[in-house]
Amino acid sequence: MEIKICGMTRLGDALAAAENGANALGFIFYPRSPRYVSPEKARELIRRLPPEVIRVGVFVNEPVERVKEIRAFCGLDLLQLHGDESPDYCRQFPSSVLIRAVSPESEEDLPSLETWPCRALLLDRREGALYGGTGRLSNWELAVRIRKRFPLILSGGLNPGNIGEAIRRVVPHAVDVNSGVESSPGIKDPDKIRAVIGEVLRTSAAGEEKRPAGDERGNYRIFSRARD
Numbered sequence: 001m002e003i004k005i006c007g008m009t010r011l012g013d014a015l016a017a018a019e020n021g022a023n024a025l026g027f028i029f030y031p032r033s034p035r036y037v038s039p040e041k042a043r044e045l046i047r048r049l050p051p052e053v054i055r056v057g058v059f060v061n062e063p064v065e066r067v068k069e070i071r072a073f074c075g076l077d078l079l080q081l082h083g084d085e086s087p088d089y090c091r092q093f094p095s096s097v098l099i100r101a102v103s104p105e106s107e108e109d110l111p112s113l114e115t116w117p118c119r120a121l122l123l124d125r126r127e128g129a130l131y132g133g134t135g136r137l138s139n140w141e142l143a144v145r146i147r148k149r150f151p152l153i154l155s156g157g158l159n160p161g162n163i164g165e166a167i168r169r170v171v172p173h174a175v176d177v178n179s180g181v182e183s184s185p186g187i188k189d190p191d192k193i194r195a196v197i198g199e200v201l202r203t204s205a206a207g208e209e210k211r212p213a214g215d216e217r218g219n220y221r222i223f224s225r226a227r228d
């Protein structure tokens with residue numbers, strides 16, 4: 001089970017996540033977010049990270065050229081598009097570097113997910129004008145349907161208290177945690193980071209033990225360095 005911790009604004013938080021086993025860290029380049037980090041600051045943080053940690057840039061409705069510029073400047077491995085970007089917008093990037101955030105509300109929304117040219121879907125919950133970071137749970141029943149067809153990152157309101165149940169019920173490829181490991185928006189709590197990663201490792205190890213022989217989930221890694 002892969003894990004991403006999102007909304008990094010401070011070096012100590014990023015290193016705590018990396019040292020405790022996070023596979024990927026997210027940097028939010030959406031100016032209206034309380035977790036916004038400038039490209040200059042993100043670059044500073046990123047260059048001090050252990051090389052094996054995957055760096056994900058989170059964008060909301062940013063012009064394509066600006067996303068490309070920030071990606072090159074900061075050395076981002078993957079791009080998480082979390083706004084109203086269209087499939088045509090997405091096609092201006094290699095699909096291998098894209099994570100598309102989606103918030104389907106019912107089964108009827110599922111066929112449209114086929115249109116996204118991306119490496120993985122990230123299931124989140126939108127709340128009014130807020131694009132993400134709401135701390136609200138996503139729809140786990142739809143998540144089970146989605147993960148049968150696509151590499152899925154489960155997101156939305158995950159925290160040390162509910163992530164074990166989320167993994168047992170949804171069995172996603174990866175999980176993404178953000179406000180659930182904070183003491184206030186943009187300020188992570190290293191104890192909560194340790195707790196959430198510990199819970200992910202324990203739950204996924206128990207799941208592996210119970211899996212019948214021959215039930216391989218494949219070796220697909222979402223958080224790896226993609227070739228453009």
Ligand SMILES: O=C(O)c1ccccc1N[C@@H]1O[C@H](COP(=O)(O)O)[C@@H](O)[C@H]1O
Pocket residue numbers: 006007026028030033034035058060082122124131132133134135136155156157158176177178179180
């Ligand atoms: O965190 C934000 O402020 C944010 C703003 C705009 C787009 C995405 C944002 N965060 C993403 O939201 C999900 C879920 O967050 P939470 O766990 O419910 O707090 C996560 O993938 C973040 O990448």
